[in-house]
Amino acid sequence: AQKVTQAQTEISVVEKEDVTLDCVYETRDTTYYLFWYKQPPSGELVFLIRRNSFDEQNEISGRYSWNFQKSTSSFNFTITASQVVDSAVYFCALAGSGTYKYIFGTGTRLKVLA
């Protein structure tokens, strides 16, 4: 069975603090894809990143970085120097190779306070 766990329901930080959102997944597939999506108050999910299971390189995009570790089945997301505009619900998702059904975690609500 496939499962995505985002244990942090809600996180509050003060602007400019760094924050890490945790994502732990379960799958028996050898090839799979991991995603992060941002859902701002407007409701529309915004694609942030996709990772292949065979590529464990970490990725940095501006203030965002992702740490993928197969050994711990984790795909954590770090925001450096957080800003109020980062306030949103963030979802981690998993898709097996050749499938089209994303398995989403329950999301982490991030509140960045000015």
Next chain:
Amino acid sequence: GAGVSQSPSNKVTEKGKDVELRCDPISGHTALYWYRQSLGQGLEFLIYFQGNSAPDKSGLPSDRFSAERTGGSVSTLTIQRTQQEDSAVYLCASSLWGPGTGELSYGYTFGSGTRLTVV
């Protein structure tokens, strides 16, 4: 269009009534998905359309739910005899191709959803 458009954005209906939710995908996107987001829950897969292939309806929670996609473009999700547990945000997404292709690397494009409240 520039993005995935869903209508209505909000719908309040009485228990037992039927509702129709509409999704206009990005022009040219052949794959279309419906998900449901209940309060405090993740996103639950409902149905998937890919081109002219038979849709995957395995996520539909009951036979009160149905969906169609006309002309490979606009999709309508219909809920008959609505129940209070149907209250949720219904999200539509589209992608250029189905999974297992390069498009997967870009992820889905989601609409803003329809918030359905059954009273």
